[in-house]
Amino acid sequence: MPAVPNIRTEIKVVGDGIVNDIKVGKPASFQVLKSSGGGGVLSFAFEGPNQVEYVTKKLEDGIVEVTYMVKEAGHYEIKVYYQNIHVPGSPFVVHAIGERPKKEIPPELEEKIKKIKVYGKNLEYGKPLALNKVVIDCSESEIDKNELIVSMASPRRRASIINLEDNKDGTFVLTYKPTDPGMYKLNIEVQENHVPGSPFNVNVRGGSIAEYI
The missing domain is CATH 2.60.40.10 (Immunoglobulins)
Incomplete structure (x- = not known):
């Protein structure tokens, strides 16, 4: 054969x-x-x-x-x-x-972006295979959910499931679920412009999912 x-x-x-x-x-x-x-x-x-x-x-x-x-x-x-x-x-x-070419931001949009706050314990540290939550506070900026672009990147091939929930009060809960430990970058943008502090360095650390069940 x-x-x-x-x-x-x-x-x-x-x-x-x-x-x-x-x-x-x-x-x-x-x-x-x-x-x-x-x-x-x-x-x-x-x-x-x-x-x-x-x-x-x-x-x-x-x-x-x-x-x-x-x-x-x-x-x-x-x-x-x-x-x-x-x-x-x-x-x-x-x-x-090089650097990504900077677009001119309309002054009104720039002021809105400056007012966005991001916080939560899982903004700095996360757990693998667990639901980690971060709050995006746009209550003073009048930015809605459709304007927010969120993503997560890692130096290795690691997936991270991301969900964004609208609290209907100007705040949003971002939930991410990385598959493995490691250093991730969380990007939060409005019309391709990073919010203050973004990209955020998130240290995902821990062992197997059994530790978090």
């Missing part, structure tokens, strides 16, 4: 977006070659100081182009998987330099 070709080992990842320094706030891209023919699935993960936005586009001959943009300087790992297994060369390490 002829050997089944290992498509994963034939996959190549090329492009400036994995070999050169990239710039914060500027699109970067790379291409995945020979990704078709085995019936498998490509997947991607980005790890670094902040969350990474990316889009994929299928081209001809099994080529997949990935375009991404980072919001913060630092080192990032780009992981490319085929059937949940790293392709040759993955993870790729890139360095982002």
Whole structure:
């Protein structure tokens, strides 16, 4: 019986977006070659100081182009998987330099953002696999739930489930549930402008979920 070709080992990842320094706030891209023919699935993960936005586009001959943009300087790992297994060369390490271009904030919005307060014991310390809560107080700023953008990032591939509950009094309860211990960054923004203190460094520490049940 002829050997089944290992498509994963034939996959190549090329492009400036994995070999050169990239710039914060500027699109970067790379291409995945020979990704078709085995019936498998490509997947991607980005790890670094902040969350990474990316889009994929299928081209001809099994080529997949990935375009991404980072919001913060630092080192990032780009992981490319085929059937949940790293392709040759993955993870790729890139360095982002520069700062995100600052948008002019209308004075009225800037004053509103300055009045937002964030507090709670889980703003500095959290527990893995537990519901950690933080209060976002917008009672003096007239900012509603739809204007708030919250996210959580980690140097490693760790998920964090986030929920935002409206208390109907100008305050909101942000609940996050990280999967593993480690240092996370909690981003709270209004129209892509960080609220005072954001991003917040959150130290998630502890053992298994059994400790918190």
